[in-house]
Amino acid sequence: MEEAIIIKGLIIFGIFAISLTIAAYETYFERVIAAYIQDRVGPDRAGPFGLLQPLADAGKLFFKEDFVPTLADKWLFIFGPALAMLTAMMTSAVIPFGDSIMYEGKEILVQAIEVNIGILWVFGVVSLGVYGILIGGWASNNKYSLYGAIRAASQNISYELAMGVSIIAIVMMSSSLSLRTIVEEQHGGNWNIFYQPLGFLIFLVCSFAECNRTPFDLPESENELVAGYHTEYGSMKLGLYLFSEYVNMFISSAVIATLYLGGFNYFGMDWVSTQLIGQFGETVGHNLATLLGVMVFFGKIFFFIFVFMWVRWTLPRFRYDQLMDLGWKALIPLSIVNLVITAAAELSGMALIVNWLGLAIFIGLAYAYSFLFTKTKASI
Amino acid sequence: MQLTNRAKKTDKTPLTLAERTYLPGIAKGMGITLKHFFSKKATIRYPEQKRYLGPIFRGHHILKRDEEGRERCTACGLCAVACPAEAISMVAAERAPGEENLYKEEKYAAAYEVNMLRCIFCGLCEEACPKEAVYLRHDKFVPVFTSRDQVIYGKDQLVEDMNERYERDAWTKEEMQKLWAQQKPVNY
Numbered sequence: 001m002e003e004a005i006i007i008k009g010l011i012i013f014g015i016f017a018i019s020l021t022i023a024a025y026e027t028y029f030e031r032v033i034a035a036y037i038q039d040r041v042g043p044d045r046a047g048p049f050g051l052l053q054p055l056a057d058a059g060k061l062f063f064k065e066d067f068v069p070t071l072a073d074k075w076l077f078i079f080g081p082a083l084a085m086l087t088a089m090m091t092s093a094v095i096p097f098g099d100s101i102m103y104e105g106k107e108i109l110v111q112a113i114e115v116n117i118g119i120l121w122v123f124g125v126v127s128l129g130v131y132g133i134l135i136g137g138w139a140s141n142n143k144y145s146l147y148g149a150i151r152a153a154s155q156n157i158s159y160e161l162a163m164g165v166s167i168i169a170i171v172m173m174s175s176s177l178s179l180r181t182i183v184e185e186q187h188g189g190n191w192n193i194f195y196q197p198l199g200f201l202i203f204l205v206c207s208f209a210e211c212n213r214t215p216f217d218l219p220e221s222e223n224e225l226v227a228g229y230h231t232e233y234g235s236m237k238l239g240l241y242l243f244s245e246y247v248n249m250f251i252s253s254a255v256i257a258t259l260y261l262g263g264f265n266y267f268g269m270d271w272v273s274t275q276l277i278g279q280f281g282e283t284v285g286h287n288l289a290t291l292l293g294v295m296v297f298f299g300k301i302f303f304f305i306f307v308f309m310w311v312r313w314t315l316p317r318f319r320y321d322q323l324m325d326l327g328w329k330a331l332i333p334l335s336i337v338n339l340v341i342t343a344a345a346e347l348s349g350m351a352l353i354v355n356w357l358g359l360a361i362f363i364g365l366a367y368a369y370s371f372l373f374t375k376t377k378a379s380i
Numbered sequence: 381m382q383l384t385n386r387a388k389k390t391d392k393t394p395l396t397l398a399e400r401t402y403l404p405g406i407a408k409g410m411g412i413t414l415k416h417f418f419s420k421k422a423t424i425r426y427p428e429q430k431r432y433l434g435p436i437f438r439g440h441h442i443l444k445r446d447e448e449g450r451e452r453c454t455a456c457g458l459c460a461v462a463c464p465a466e467a468i469s470m471v472a473a474e475r476a477p478g479e480e481n482l483y484k485e486e487k488y489a490a491a492y493e494v495n496m497l498r499c500i501f502c503g504l505c506e507e508a509c510p511k512e513a514v515y516l517r518h519d520k521f522v523p524v525f526t527s528r529d530q531v532i533y534g535k536d537q538l539v540e541d542m543n544e545r546y547e548r549d550a551w552t553k554e555e556m557q558k559l560w561a562q563q564k565p566v567n568y
Contacts, residue, residue: 040423041421
């Protein structure tokens with residue numbers, strides 16, 4: 001039992017360390033990808049290929065002046081970035097990073113905590129995350145910061161609705177809130193993205209908004225609002241805000257991969273697993289198969305992180321009313337449509353066919369509607 | 381009334397449903413950025429790789445020697461007269477017997493100084509020189525200095541080194557482009 005707890009602790013420690021390392025290197029890769037998309041080279045001076053750049057950035061941030069404005073609410077000003085970072089890190093606890101490790105006949109899950117309310121935990125913590133930004137923006141006692149914070153809050157609340165409704169469709173399919181069960185339901189190529197293409201799109205857009213990434217980076221909007229909610233922040237407090245954004249990006253990539261791309265599942269994993277067990281025996285073979293699954297999962301996460309950055313350097317920022325229109329008038333109705341289609345599909349017993357059929361009918365109806373009623377309307 | 385040819389006719393036709401979702405447009409844009417991800421980089425990595433400055437670039441001053449290693453400058457002072465910034469000053473001296481291998485003419489510059497704080501790199505000294513002695517190098521900047529006693533360049537910094545003779549390696553645009561193309565990209 002003791003060893004199991006130690007291994008569990010190591011897994012939790014490892015997940016934290018990996019989250020932080022990946023978040024640090026996301027800052028580096030963001031710059032490299034930006035540079036490549038803009039036909040330039042990017043950071044390549046600090047260490048080989050500029051790989052020590054995150055360390056240099058962190059060192060620089062630590063040595064900058066740690067400034068608290070006189071009229072700011074001092075404790076909340078300090079608490080804001082801490083809360084943002086804390087909530088960003090907490091979400092990783094329920095994500096199943098891999099299958100399980102066999103150790104002395106015991107099976108230990110590669111997951112910090114396995115709770116049967118996993119997805120609720122993610123949502124609860126993510127909705128707390130907005131407090132970090134809101135408190136930071138309010139405590140700064142600066143109207144631009146407050147504007148940024150309010151924008152962040154209303155944006156997060158608006159998009160959380162559509163996100164939640166698109167999740168309900170997933171929960172209806174797997175009839176469980178546990179992320180591990182959702183992943184195991186997708187075993188054997190039954191990835192949710194094939195059943196829920198519309199839901200996937202909605203979830204992807206909403207997670208962009210939840211992470212405050214371009215095109216939804218209105219809380220920051222450096223050229224409209226000075227810098228938004230972190231205008232008054234400097235030194236490592238600013239660093240924590242920016243860093244928590246990158247942690248959030250990693251976590252939401254992980255959640256997308258878990259919910260829609262089958263988590264640690266990959267095609268032909270049963271065959272690989274039996275081969276490995278046949279080759280190396282029950283314990284080692286199983287552990288190797290788990291390791292392979294973890295690697296596949298991280299591959300999916302990295303792909304989505306790349307998509308996050310790719311979109312950032314492609315699309316311009318929304319206007320605020322456009323952002324609200326998209327959230328309330330497009331994504332929420334669409335997610336409800338998706339919910340209805342999924343319900344019909346689950347009831348009919350032929351989930352795949354009915355889902356796609358429902359989607360096709362919906363698109364056809366939308367086209368017919370636009371053809372009949374909006375043809376003469378001049379575009380803006 | 382049309383004033384220029386740059387005016388573009390705006391498309392006022394209503395957007396189709398696919399256009400109003402913006403998804404095809406977004407996909408197209410992402411395709412364009414992904415294409416740039418794999419395209420050739422325009423970066424010149426400066427300290428390792430230097431851009432060819434061009435055949436008529438005016439940089440560091442040089443006092444040329446002739447083929448036998450004799451200083452060409454005869455200290456006539458025309459460069460100093462031509463200099464609009466009054467950066468050049470010199471002291472003339474007479475060549476002693478036995479110094480014929482050092483100086484080309486009977487008169488030479490015992491001291492020749494260019495004040496780099498004053499110099500505006502206009503190139504008028506080059507044009508004024510009747511002996512083709514003073515040039516502004518096309519391949520070398522005047523290095524950065526941090527104190528005022530480093531800015532007056534004497535003969536020690538100006539007179540040409542016979543081991544590395546200065547030659548202008550391109551005179552036309554075509555020759556320059558050829559040289560430019562030879563610059564090797566630095567990869568690491």
